[in-house]
Amino acid sequence: MRLITHNMLQCHAKNCNVNNFPLRFENAEVELIEADFNPEFLINMLPKLEWNALATTAVQLGIANVPAQIPDNAAENEEFLKALHGLILETHVQQGQMVCNNCQHVYKITNGIPNMLLGEHEI
Ligand SMILES: [Zn+2]
Numbered sequence: 615m616r617l618i619t620h621n622m623l624q625c626h627a628k629n630c631n632v633n634n635f636p637l638r639f640e641n642a643e644v645e646l647i648e649a650d651f652n653p654e655f656l657i658n659m660l661p662k663l664e665w666n667a668l669a670t671t672a673v674q675l676g677i678a679n680v681p682a683q684i685p686d687n688a689a690e691n692e693e694f695l696k697a698l699h700g701l702i703l704e705t706h707v708q709q710g711q712m713v714c715n716n717c718q719h720v721y722k723i724t725n726g727i728p729n730m731l732l733g734e735h736e737i
Contacts, residue, residue, distance in 0.1 A: 615706060615707050615708075615723055615726050615727065615728050616702060616703055616704075616705065617668065617672075617701055617702045617705050617707075618663075618702040618703060619728075620636065620637065620639075620671060620707070620712070621636070621663055621664055621667060621668055621702065623636075623637055623712070623728070624637070625637060625716060625717060625719055625721075626732070627714065627717050627719045628732075628736055630714060630716050630717040630719070632716060633716040634715070634716045634717070635664070635667060636664070636667035636670065636671055637714055637715075638712065638713045638714075639671065639674050639675060639707060639710060639711075639712055639713075640710060640711050641709070642674075642675055642707045642710035642711075642723075643707065643710055644676075644705060644706065644707055644708070645706045646700070646704050646705060646706070647706050648704060651695075651696065651699050653692070653695050656695050656698050656702075657688070657689045659702070660684060660688060663702070665683065665684055668680070668701070668702070669681070669682055672701060675707070677705065679697065680701060706726055707723055707726070708723070708725065709723060709724065709725070710722075710723050712728060719732070719736065
């Protein structure tokens with residue numbers, strides 16, 4: 615699962631409506647998988663990303679050098695765009711789990727696929 619996907623996931627258990635994003639990684643196994651660099655795609659994604667969540671998640675995964683804020687010149691800043699590319703498109707969490715900070719629901723990740731299904735009592 616790429617971090618761009620993680621950035622769009624929130625806990626969807628019943629009555630879990632606050633503090634349910636971002637899901638916290640635990641025991642995450644990270645793998646870097648090369649992808650084509652597409653600056654226009656990244657620039658279009660910037661307004662859609664929850665940057666604070668992304669920066670927090672990067673720290674959890676031990677990824678350094680993620681700026682606390684999107685730089686003002688992001689669209690022309692190739693160094694930033696390359697780092698962003700590596701972070702959201704090439705960084706995959708292959709194994710581990712995501713935990714909701716509110717209800718503590720655990721979403722397991724197996725072979726890069728998060729299991730977002732809930733038990734019947736959680737729907
Ligand atoms: Zn939750």
